[in-house]
Amino acid sequence: MRVLVLGGDGFCGWPTSLYLSDRGHDVTILDNLSRRNIDNELEVQSLTPIRPVGERLRAWHEVSGKQIGFVNLDLAAEYDRLVRVLEDLRPEAIVHFAEQRAAPYSMRSVPAKRYTVDNNVRATHNLLVALVETGIDAALAHLGTMGVYGYGWSGSAPIPEGYLTVKVPTPDGDLEREILHPANPGSVYHMTKTLDQLMFAFYAKNDGLRITDLHQGIVWGTQTDQTVRDERLINRFDYDGDYGTVLNRFLMQAAIGHPLTVHGSGGQTRAFIHIRDTARCIEIAITNPPLAGSAVMVLNQITETHRVADLAKMVSEITGAEIANLPNPRREADENDLVVRNDQFLALGLNPTTLSNGLLEEVTEVAGKYKHRADPTKIIARSVWRKGMETAEDLITELPAADN
């Protein structure tokens, strides 16, 4: 299958591109390297030493014999070039990771809020318009987020796969209707994914585009069967307060002797998926697309749910790290339950990689190997949801001497 991976240089995009290439697909990456540029802006770097994209692709060719194409293109800004790329490649499937993906970054500042909306909305809309204009009938799989649903809205009912059946009272009695699950985003970033949903619904309805929206949980892990094959193929590992995500951050914090930073009580329950399963889910999605004329297919790309405090406790027990309960920079409920349906992925053959000591140790090993690259002053989350909200001081400002 000819697959175009938009945002294929990022944390999910890169291992997905390698996985798809390894599975025999003809992969081209389109990326403007914005994730690397944001590292520059934030004065932080991936804990793992990621190589320039050209070097990554040469290394992949060396170890696998396979070619992955690369186009440096800003999806949000370069519409005419996008059309030419689509017409040249005529992809059968398109995977759309090309959005600013960090909630804290999206709340960090005025420019970051505006960039997140402008970039994400334009990237998605340009893609949809270009597919209509070129008439390319590719299966489009987009990375959404579990955060579109919000938390705690539907009581004991599990989060459905995108659509909710409700009863609407009318003068003639209740009417049963299937609706897109009401949006309740918790940040500007999450909000952009709810805007994407409405754009997808319109273009599926008006133009018959075939779209799958994948509402992903928090991704953990760093290596896949492909990225381990050469150090030059290593995946990103974000540990900073804006881009680092909870489980990987705990494991990295433990590796450098930093307390595990729990926001508030840690009563938040979140959905998780291992990076290996992200790649697998994407292949399942693009090989099982909806028919033209169908509504957008929505899948919950998650394999398990955990309470943040429980994850901290587990990592603390494995590693001996302390736990620090810090002020929460987000506006969110201190506690929530979460049950999520992922029946369709299971039916389509996903065999979930769930939390295990072995996989946790793999992440801890990666973090330990590269801990000298960490800047401990970048760990505390300081992007607050409203001006004036309290954040913690740095808990350590230098790496422990023995580690330097």
Add this chain to the structure above:
Amino acid sequence: MRVLVLGGDGFCGWPTSLYLSDRGHDVTILDNLSRRNIDNELEVQSLTPIRPVGERLRAWHEVSGKQIGFVNLDLAAEYDRLVRVLEDLRPEAIVHFAEQRAAPYSMRSVPAKRYTVDNNVRATHNLLVALVETGIDAALAHLGTMGVYGYGWSGSAPIPEGYLTVKVPTPDGDLEREILHPANPGSVYHMTKTLDQLMFAFYAKNDGLRITDLHQGIVWGTQTDQTVRDERLINRFDYDGDYGTVLNRFLMQAAIGHPLTVHGSGGQTRAFIHIRDTARCIEIAITNPPLAGSAVMVLNQITETHRVADLAKMVSEITGAEIANLPNPRREADENDLVVRNDQFLALGLNPTTLSNGLLEEVTEVAGKYKHRADPTKIIARSVWRKGMETAEDLITELPAADN
């Protein structure tokens, strides 16, 4: 009240600005004249001879003794200047008309689709971010559209005022929840108003902004008690296939001896409001804002509903014009019923101006007076919802000789 009217040079913005000024408010218009520029692009002009904005404002000062301020600013592009304007003026209320507002234009071409999304989303988001950044606690009233609801979704139940109470089945029985009415937009333009809704919901929740979203029906009429006071104050009158709206178009068509152009069977039922009531509703909205911390207040800015075929028949009976049933360039149901709640506006004191022969004649007179300005080759709607859809030929290509 200090009121900033974004988009105050347009068809609804101009008479609203004059009305608010006449009512004693201190009005400033912010507009980038995009509507006039789109006239240039489409090679069409308002049937009525609208004057440059500076002349309009001087004329208003002459006839009323009141000053209206003007700032030429692109809300979607000039964020920093917007912040300075807000800090200088410190408005107590903001009326947001500053979006591309024609459904056919939004479906016309790739650039028009992209412009509509980019402009409308950025304009709204810039405004929201600027209000958060400056801490200006203004009542914000935004012009939405009845088109966010779609048609025929809820059977015999009337369209509610924004929110719908539904029953969500859970393992513990039905849960009653109030949700934003599911979005079902019929064009890229309507879609942008559904995106606005989600942005408003987020910024009301996260930042306590006080927002009223006014889902307006099709506006008809052209003059108000203010615009009639001097010919230099005359309001726009759009009759072309992209910007003209149904009832005004029929009246203009009758005035120039053009058949009344009904798309399909004319079984579409739509909601209407007279331009005088638009202005009144805006004042009601900004003087009755929601409290900080409340959800977005949603009001249906409509006064009556009519079937398009019935309107054509009525205009035909008054004027003797023929009716032409043309292919529908839109993808929409050929027929729908529509009942709309507008209880809150009625409770807040709106005394509706409904369809009457007197008011129809006023429009016909305006159309008759300026019919020599019409270009009959601009009348047929040719922006199609999907490539290849059929449209009609021009029904007349020159104005009747006696009229030239």
